[in-house]
Amino acid sequence: MGSAFESDAVARLRDAVSGTVYLRGDDGLAAEVACFDPTVIHDPEVVVAVATENDVAEAVRFAAENGLPVRVQATGHGSELPITDGLIISTRALDQLQIDGDTGFATIGAGLRWAPIIAAAAEFGLAPITGSSSSVGAVGYTLGGGLGPLARSHGFTADWVRGFRVVTAAGDIVTADASTNPELFWALRGGKGGLAVVTEMTLELVPLRTLYAGSIFFEGDAVEPAFRAWIDWSAGLADEATTSAVFLQVPDVEAAPPPLRGRFVLSVRFAYPGDPAEGEKLFAPLRASAAVYLDFVGEMPAAAVASIHNDPEQGSASWVRGLMLDSFDQEAGRAIYELVKPGSGSPFLAVEVRQIGGATARDTFDGTAVGGRESRYTLSTIAGDPATFAELAPARAAAISEAVADKISATTNVNWSVGLVEKAAFEKTWPPAVFDRLAADRAEWDPQRVFAFGPQ
Ligand SMILES: Cc1cc2nc3c(=O)[nH]c(=O)nc-3n(C[C@H](O)[C@H](O)[C@H](O)COP(=O)(O)OP(=O)(O)OC[C@H]3O[C@@H](n4cnc5c(N)ncnc54)[C@H](O)[C@@H]3O)c2cc1C
Numbered sequence: 001m002g003s004a005f006e007s008d009a010v011a012r013l014r015d016a017v018s019g020t021v022y023l024r025g026d027d028g029l030a031a032e033v034a035c036f037d038p039t040v041i042h043d044p045e046v047v048v049a050v051a052t053e054n055d056v057a058e059a060v061r062f063a064a065e066n067g068l069p070v071r072v073q074a075t076g077h078g079s080e081l082p083i084t085d086g087l088i089i090s091t092r093a094l095d096q097l098q099i100d101g102d103t104g105f106a107t108i109g110a111g112l113r114w115a116p117i118i119a120a121a122a123e124f125g126l127a128p129i130t131g132s133s134s135s136v137g138a139v140g141y142t143l144g145g146g147l148g149p150l151a152r153s154h155g156f157t158a159d160w161v162r163g164f165r166v167v168t169a170a171g172d173i174v175t176a177d178a179s180t181n182p183e184l185f186w187a188l189r190g191g192k193g194g195l196a197v198v199t200e201m202t203l204e205l206v207p208l209r210t211l212y213a214g215s216i217f218f219e220g221d222a223v224e225p226a227f228r229a230w231i232d233w234s235a236g237l238a239d240e241a242t243t244s245a246v247f248l249q250v251p252d253v254e255a256a257p258p259p260l261r262g263r264f265v266l267s268v269r270f271a272y273p274g275d276p277a278e279g280e281k282l283f284a285p286l287r288a289s290a291a292v293y294l295d296f297v298g299e300m301p302a303a304a305v306a307s308i309h310n311d312p313e314q315g316s317a318s319w320v321r322g323l324m325l326d327s328f329d330q331e332a333g334r335a336i337y338e339l340v341k342p343g344s345g346s347p348f349l350a351v352e353v354r355q356i357g358g359a360t361a362r363d364t365f366d367g368t369a370v371g372g373r374e375s376r377y378t379l380s381t382i383a384g385d386p387a388t389f390a391e392l393a394p395a396r397a398a399a400i401s402e403a404v405a406d407k408i409s410a411t412t413n414v415n416w417s418v419g420l421v422e423k424a425a426f427e428k429t430w431p432p433a434v435f436d437r438l439a440a441d442r443a444e445w446d447p448q449r450v451f452a453f454g455p456q
Contacts, residue, residue: 190370212279229289
């Protein structure tokens, strides 16, 4: 342990908080800050598993006094690199949730994943605008903007935030909303980090009981024509519908669903939040584009939104790279297919193209720091075999980037970017004017740089 806090400072911190303080080497520390990718193992000097917002304030003050950089973790879905210094505030126990059925506002504790929020909202006939996975943390996801299965009809999740309660670098508890600290409110919607610790988020829910949605799978000879059809069909799709297409190389392991095990497939996801008959009509051309292998698209409860993408609940070692694109066309599609098709030596478990635009292109009336509004597609590559992470996966991802080089957006979105771990990408994570304004906001709210954020 560093000498900076060898005194009774730790004892005072333990007395002051109702949560648990772990020092490096303590039993329970590793479990408290376990990550989605289990090969990323944090080993900071201190972890404070906060139970209240007062605990957050005490932890921030302790860190500032002892020169420890502060990071925040809820679920560990966002951790790409191990944290080996400073203090982690673990928000898992901040799990309060209140829904006001009259206003449709949900007050969400910083430790909550989407799943319990989706379930509680459904009881009011309401739904949060979420990401693809219901095990991702609601606050961490939304601070980056948040692009999900309803992106084109409803925009970024950050567009639905109505306020935050935060602990500042000075240890003060303040509100940020349209009328109180509006500049901080702007920055927190998309700026992601280096600003404050969010303890609570107020999110407007939308009235939504059912979706015409799900995923459909093509296999073998049908994969290529179905992808070609997806490119043309999605280009003309109504803004109210959201779709993505993913090439999956499903591992030949027992845990894989039997019909998909060991197969190379194309999965097309679709979500339409309106009349199911209209949704069926919109989806019909894609459904008819090639021989369908499995079809799970139909009317479903809005609370089943996570079944559209079916992201894994359990994490595993992974190498992920994301891009945002201004456009997508047959030429790009053909090049990507050649790089991922069976026999190509592709290391990727998944190569996904999501169509965005529609509501994601429209900022809120008061503006947000969300990056990626000018983009129309996202492109992600995910490898799962650690033996490929050093060379093959980066080389193949570079080849895919090359294939779409003329379409890559000038800036990106922080939830999609490697900007938090790669210096060269950090500045391009937001449009230049947004980047500069965020830098000024961080300097104002955290002049001593108590919060560690971005490539170190
Ligand atoms: C399986 C999977 C699916 C995903 N799907 C999507 C998707 O569909 N759309 C999308 O946009 N993104 C998606 N993401 C990316 C995800 O939104 C980010 O990784 C997000 O940061 C995860 O937040 P978390 O709280 O779960 O993770 P954590 O690792 O706990 O937190 C990530 C970061 O969020 C910040 N943070 C978290 N809580 C707080 C807080 N209380 N105060 C201040 N800062 C905080 C910190 O900077 C922290 O480092 C996905 C990621 C995974 C692994």
